[in-house]
Amino acid sequence: MNVSEFTTNLQEELELEVSLHPDTLLNSLEEWDSMAAMIVIGYVGDNFGVILNGEDISKISDVNSLIDRIGREKFD
Numbered sequence: 001m002n003v004s005e006f007t008t009n010l011q012e013e014l015e016l017e018v019s020l021h022p023d024t025l026l027n028s029l030e031e032w033d034s035m036a037a038m039i040v041i042g043y044v045g046d047n048f049g050v051i052l053n054g055e056d057i058s059k060i061s062d063v064n065s066l067i068d069r070i071g072r073e074k075f076d
Contacts (some may be wrong), residue, residue, distance in 0.1 A: 002076040
């Protein structure tokens, strides 16, 4: 999966009406709440085998930092 596919899929998972980009600040999204964080945790676990926890989520500010936490090597 490349970064563009990841942002599109994540946008769909979170049911966002705005487009996600690598520099999108997650906590600036109107839809960003604890449920959205749980969706991200599940999505990342299912698609990348990376287990995120609450501390990880609190350190992730934007989509780029989420990609960094997953591991850039996992993207095409």
